[in-house]
Amino acid sequence: xxxxxxxxxxxxxxxxxxxxxxxxxxxxxxxxxxxxxxxxxxxxxxxxxxxxxxxxxxxxxxxxxxxxxxxxxxxxxxxxxxxxxxxxxxxxxxxxxxxxxxxxx
Amino acid sequence: xxxxxxxxxxxxxxxxxxxxxxxxxxxxxxxxxxxxxxxxxxxxxxxxxxxxxxxxxxxxxxxxxxxxxxxxxxxxxxxxxxxxxxxxxxxxxxxxxxxxxxxxxxxxxxxxxxxxxxxxxxxxxxxxxxxxxxxxxxxxxxxxxxxxxxxxxxxxxxxxxxxxxxxxxxxxxxxxxxxxxxxxxxxxxxxxxxxxxxxxxxxxxxxxxxxxxxxxxxxxxxxxxxxxxxxxxxxxxxxxxxxxxxxxxxxxxxxxxxxxxxxxxxxxxxxxxxxxxxxxxxxxxxxxxxxx
Amino acid sequence: xxxxxxxxxxxxxxxxxxxxxxxxxxxxxxxxxxxxxxxxxxxxxxxxxxxxxxxxxxxxxxxxxxxxxxxxxxxxxxxxxxxxxxxxxxxxxxxxxxxxxxxxxxxxxxxxxxxxxxxxxxxxxxxxxxxxxxxxxxxxxxxxxxxxxxxxxxxxxxxxxxxxxxxxxxxxxxxxxxxxxxxxxxxxxxxxxxxxxxxxxxxxxxxxxxxxxxxxxxxxxxxxxxxxxxxxxxxxxxxxxxxxxxxxxxxxxxxxxxxxxxxxxxxxxxxxxxxxxxxxxxxxxxxxxxxxxxxxxxxxxxxxxxxxxxxxxxxxxxxx
Numbered sequence: 001x002x003x004x005x006x007x008x009x010x011x012x013x014x015x016x017x018x019x020x021x022x023x024x025x026x027x028x029x030x031x032x033x034x035x036x037x038x039x040x041x042x043x044x045x046x047x048x049x050x051x052x053x054x055x056x057x058x059x060x061x062x063x064x065x066x067x068x069x070x071x072x073x074x075x076x077x078x079x080x081x082x083x084x085x086x087x088x089x090x091x092x093x094x095x096x097x098x099x100x101x102x103x104x105x
Numbered sequence: 106x107x108x109x110x111x112x113x114x115x116x117x118x119x120x121x122x123x124x125x126x127x128x129x130x131x132x133x134x135x136x137x138x139x140x141x142x143x144x145x146x147x148x149x150x151x152x153x154x155x156x157x158x159x160x161x162x163x164x165x166x167x168x169x170x171x172x173x174x175x176x177x178x179x180x181x182x183x184x185x186x187x188x189x190x191x192x193x194x195x196x197x198x199x200x201x202x203x204x205x206x207x208x209x210x211x212x213x214x215x216x217x218x219x220x221x222x223x224x225x226x227x228x229x230x231x232x233x234x235x236x237x238x239x240x241x242x243x244x245x246x247x248x249x250x251x252x253x254x255x256x257x258x259x260x261x262x263x264x265x266x267x268x269x270x271x272x273x274x275x276x277x278x279x280x281x282x283x284x285x286x287x288x289x290x291x292x293x294x295x296x297x298x299x300x301x302x303x304x305x306x307x308x309x310x311x312x313x314x315x316x317x318x319x320x321x322x323x324x325x326x327x328x329x330x331x332x333x334x335x336x337x338x339x340x341x342x343x344x345x346x347x348x349x350x351x352x353x354x355x356x357x358x359x360x361x362x363x364x365x366x367x368x369x370x371x372x373x374x375x376x377x378x379x380x381x382x383x384x385x386x387x388x389x390x391x392x393x394x395x396x397x
Numbered sequence: 398x399x400x401x402x403x404x405x406x407x408x409x410x411x412x413x414x415x416x417x418x419x420x421x422x423x424x425x426x427x428x429x430x431x432x433x434x435x436x437x438x439x440x441x442x443x444x445x446x447x448x449x450x451x452x453x454x455x456x457x458x459x460x461x462x463x464x465x466x467x468x469x470x471x472x473x474x475x476x477x478x479x480x481x482x483x484x485x486x487x488x489x490x491x492x493x494x495x496x497x498x499x500x501x502x503x504x505x506x507x508x509x510x511x512x513x514x515x516x517x518x519x520x521x522x523x524x525x526x527x528x529x530x531x532x533x534x535x536x537x538x539x540x541x542x543x544x545x546x547x548x549x550x551x552x553x554x555x556x557x558x559x560x561x562x563x564x565x566x567x568x569x570x571x572x573x574x575x576x577x578x579x580x581x582x583x584x585x586x587x588x589x590x591x592x593x594x595x596x597x598x599x600x601x602x603x604x605x606x607x608x609x610x611x612x613x614x615x616x617x618x619x620x621x622x623x624x625x626x627x628x629x630x631x632x633x634x635x636x637x638x639x640x641x642x643x644x645x646x647x648x649x650x651x652x653x654x655x656x657x658x659x660x661x662x663x664x665x666x667x668x669x670x671x672x673x674x675x676x677x678x679x680x681x682x683x684x685x686x687x688x689x690x691x692x693x694x695x696x697x698x699x700x701x702x703x704x705x706x707x708x709x710x711x712x713x714x715x716x717x
Contacts, residue, residue: 001297001298001299002299002302002447003298003446003447003448004447005443005447005448005449005450024435026433026434026435026452029414029415029451029474029476029477030449030451030476030477031476031477034476036434036451036452038434038435038452053444053449053450054449055447055448055449082437082452084439084449084450084451084452085449086449087449170677172600173599173600181676182670182673185666185669185670185673188666189666189670192662192663192666193663196663218590218591220591220595220596220598220599220600221591221596221599221600222596222600222604222605222616223676223681224590224591225589225590225591225596225616226616226621226625226676226681226684226687227625227672227673227676228575228589228590228625228659228669228672229589229590230571230572230574230575230588230589230590231572231575231627231659231660231669232669232673233572233590234544234572234573234575234576234660235660235661235665235666235669237541237544237572237576238544238547238548238576238660238661239666241544241547241548242548242551245548245549260528260537260569261568261569261572261590263537264537264540264541264544264569264572265572268538268540269544269545285533285534286528286530286533286534286536286537287530287533292530292533295530296446296531298446298447306445310445311534312531312532312533312534312535314534319534320534323534323535323538324538325534325537325538360545361538361541361542361544361545362542362545362546364538364541365491365538365542368535368538373535374484374538375441376438376440376441376484376485376488377484377485377487377488377535378488379438380432380438380488380489380492381488381491381495383431383432383436383438384431384432384458384489384492384493384496385492387429387431387432388431388460388496391429391460392500394429395429395460395461395462395467395500396467396500396504396517397515
């Protein structure tokens with residue numbers, strides 16, 4: 001088959017966004033069915049910008065839902081999120097996002 | 106046109122001074138057992154009147170003791186035999202100054218390291234590694250090492266028989282020479298990527314394509330040779346060049362790291378230098394914390 | 398942070414990822430990553446083929462301390478493209494070894510009587526199938542550079558191979574690991590050149606069934622390598638066990654390294670040739686035949702033995 005590494009870009013703004021409390025966080029391994037995340041502080045007027053690189057296509061809406069829910073529930077703001085995905089399910093994706101946040105402590 | 110695949114012994118004759126090759130003798134090493142690593146041909150010859158060590162592959166031989174060793178495959182015996190050739194070359198010239206170390210000429214035509222059960226039990230990884238370490242030691246002691254690809258130069262076998270040389274020369278693709286890790290068909294199968302697509306991409310991207318010309322672009326081969334008659338002259342010329350570069354201490358410009366820089370220059374391996382520079386800068390910033 | 402490092406010590410080395418291993422092997426809080434994920438030096442070739450990338454290209458490289466000793470570490474991530482080596486990850490390992498040797502040169506020129514405890518060292522945790530096919534040629538060339546750097550370290554900087562991951566250490570990295578001074582493995586680790594599937598392809602399933610896990614481990618696993626003398630220390634599957642062995646080995650003066658090596662000199666090659674002669678004479682059908690020859694009366698029991706029993710009772714192969 002011919003594959004393509006797709007780039008998806010999103011931007012969200014949570015209600016009562018709280019500034020991302022660290023400079024930089026990295027979490028995860030790009031194993032099969034998994035993903036890694038970088039969250040980096042960035043002045044975006046309270047917003048969150050996300051870039052996902054994924055070899056899977058057609059799941060933009062699924063990503064949007066997962067990411068939106070994450071931003072909404074954590075109120076995270078003023079940060080960029082970069083994800084290298086290798087076919088992670090939404091469940092794994094949500095988990096990794098939370099684990100990345102938990103790295104800051 | 107004449108191809109030299111499978112003709113390692115004939116190739117020796119085309120490179121060295123006429124009638125000068127003495128097989129099985131290097132310094133005080135004498136190997137008479139014809140069944141010991143028969144595919145590896147080692148010995149001493151004269152090259153432009155100076156003594157040189159020859160290490161070649163005779164792809165016509167079969168090792169009867171090891172089932173998977175035939176058609177130029179480098180097995181346990183072959184790899185250690187070639188390592189012996191190198192160590193005895195070093196030993197023979199150990200009292201000579203660095204400018205007077207005999208050259209080693211590697212004549213390369215091998216499809217791989219031996220993929221067998223016995224080999225895994227007894228450690229083919231050690232054998233192929235041993236030959237590489239010996240070559241690296243000889244190279245750094247001053248011996249000019251030139252590899253000449255006359256046929257197949259594949260994967261781990263090329264890593265041990267070829268890629269540690271100061272300079273690598275290859276007959277051009279029209280001679281059927283093959284330089285690769287594995288054929289695109291196998292890469293396609295294992296990575297499950299479309300073969301036709303890989304073939305298309307390979308035209309422009311030297312990174313996984315097979316062929317001496319791609320390796321040339323990656324800085325994996327210093328020179329492509331167009332005519333068989335030119336082999337001898339080019340080997341002799343490169344030996345002289347390598348000697349003078351070593352005489353002024355330019356070891357970094359030769360061998361694997363020299364080819365690394367060549368890759369950057371020729372555009373085939375660009376990230377390599379960026380990665381190394383980044384690491385060097387980052388280390389410099391914290392070195393005082395560690396090197397006290 | 399402190400809790401995290403302590404917790405890592407008791408974790409399974411097999412289950413930990415490459416970064417956890419690097420972090421836990423070195424003294425707490427001393428690791429500085431070089432070309433880490435923050436630099437985002439990922440593979441330029443994988444995206445062309447539509448493959449996922451990783452910010453550190455599948456290997457953690459950096460410098461840390463064990464006591465006063467600067468330790469230059471490379472720890473492969475076996476879960477990313479099977480730990481296979483590409484242009485970037487290859488350049489990272491090559492350069493971390495070079496940095497170690499340059500550090501030694503620098504320290505020695507500042508101070509000729511450099512104490513052993515401060516001599517820099519190289520530690521590589523292998524978890525790889527070898528060359529990354531997607532970047533085949535670049536990966537191949539990196540291996541040759543690495544062997545060249547290893548030779549440059551001779552007489553200067555000890556190199557220790559650690560093998561305890563799921564992928565094991567195969568392909569070109571199989572000879573790189575063997576070219577180190579010391580090899581430390583766990584029973585889970587495997588060290589070889591050609592992977593089991595390729596052996597099966599070449600020899601047929603009757604001769605070698607790649608799906609026979611026990612066979613695969615008898616042929617290339619830690620216990621077998623220990624009996625053969627290819628592995629110097631066999632340790633339990635925990636970060637702490639690997640770290641303890643590493644500390645023990647790095648505490649030795651450099652002159653002791655030759656006793657651990659299996660290749661790298663004429664003398665060693667001559668010894669290996671005796672093993673090859675034995676192979677021809679013995680014509681073993683299975684590693685167990687070699688284990689028996691080495692003096693292990695009940696080779697079948699060897700596989701199931703606990704590590705403690707194994708280490709205290711096993712006979713290792715010696716050839717005169």
